[in-house]
Amino acid sequence: MLSVPLPYSFFSCKDLLDKLRDALRLHGVKVKETRELLGVAFTLFNWSDKDTIVSNLPFCRAELKERLDPYTRHNPGLAWELDAERLKPFLKSNGKFHYTYSERMGHIPNIIKELGEKKNSRRAFLAIWSEGLDAHERDWAEGEWIPCSIGYQFLLRSGKLHMVYFMRSCNIDWLPTDLWLAIGLLEYVAKEVEASPGELNVMIGSLHAFNKK
Numbered sequence: 053m054l055s056v057p058l059p060y061s062f063f064s065c066k067d068l069l070d071k072l073r074d075a076l077r078l079h080g081v082k083v084k085e086t087r088e089l090l091g092v093a094f095t096l097f098n099w100s101d102k103d104t105i106v107s108n109l110p111f112c113r114a115e116l117k118e119r120l121d122p123y124t125r126h127n128p129g130l131a132w133e134l135d136a137e138r139l140k141p142f143l144k145s146n147g148k149f150h151y152t153y154s155e156r157m158g159h160i161p162n163i164i165k166e167l168g169e170k171k172n173s174r175r176a177f178l179a180i181w182s183e184g185l186d187a188h189e190r191d192w193a194e195g196e197w198i199p200c201s202i203g204y205q206f207l208l209r210s211g212k213l214h215m216v217y218f219m220r221s222c223n224i225d226w227l228p229t230d231l232w233l234a235i236g237l238l239e240y241v242a243k244e245v246e247a248s249p250g251e252l253n254v255m256i257g258s259l260h261a262f263n264k265k
Contacts, residue, residue: 063098065105065231069224076224076261086260096252099235105228111135112229116236118154122161126154142197150197153233156180160241167208167245176206178237181220200226204234206241212250213242219256227259 062068072092080087106112114131118124127148132139142149157178166176179202186198202218215238222230235252242249 060094062094062096065096065099065101065228068094068096068231069105069228072227072259073224073261076259080261082263083260086262088258088260090258092254092256092259094254096231096254099231099252102232102235106232107228108135112232112236115153116233116240118152119157119233119237120160120240121154124154125152125158127152129154151185151199153180153199153201156182156199163206164241164244167206167213167241167247171208174205174207176208177203178206179203201230204237206238208245208247209250211247213238213245213247214250214253216253216255219254221258222256222260224259224261 062071072094076087076089080089082088103109111131111134114134118126118129118131128143129152132149144150157180160178163176163178166173180199181202200219200221202220205216205218207214207216215234217234219230231252231254234254235249238252239249
């Protein structure tokens with residue numbers, strides 16, 4: 053079995069993460085050094101506990117600030133230094149990362165403009181993964197990192213801004229940080245378009261946990 057049905061709706065981040073970890077433990081299929089579930093999807097309606105699920109809140113706040121910076125595309129930036137133990141191994145020999153979310157999020161103003169002009173638009177999509185930048189066989193062969201996130205879609209309906217967050221791959225240990233940053237992005241754009249934050253819908257191609265040694 054490659055995937056397992058999950059409760060679709062959650063009203064706290066902790067409950068969501070607990071259910072996902074249980075599903076991986078009970079139903080995850082062994083793939084190399086991981087246990088994996090395919091095609092995981094869920095909706096989060098309330099995230100008032102979001103600050104309690106991350107292990108490094110200062111990093112999350114600094115990283116979000118860099119991602120939303122309208123003037124500078126940071127690479128490597130300074131936020132990563134607050135989580136250097138996890139992130140330093142991903143630095144290349146030139147002192148930069150292969151990519152940063154800050155570099156890929158430069159058209160957030162266009163998203164805000166689209167939603168401001170067309171309230172029911174389906175085109176407000178913030179792409180992170182890029183075929184032109186991430187689909188080269190050379191990069192894959194050399195072990196270059198490509199984004200785990202495909203992108204974020206924003207849907208403004210009846211005064212509420214909803215997000216659909218598409219991920220090709222996600223390590224469960226990183227998911228709390230990914231959720232926190234997605235929520236921060238949703239809240240920022242909602243404020244800019246004078247809407248209330250609505251639902252956070254997440255779709256993950258491969259959710260996995262590395263086997264503990």
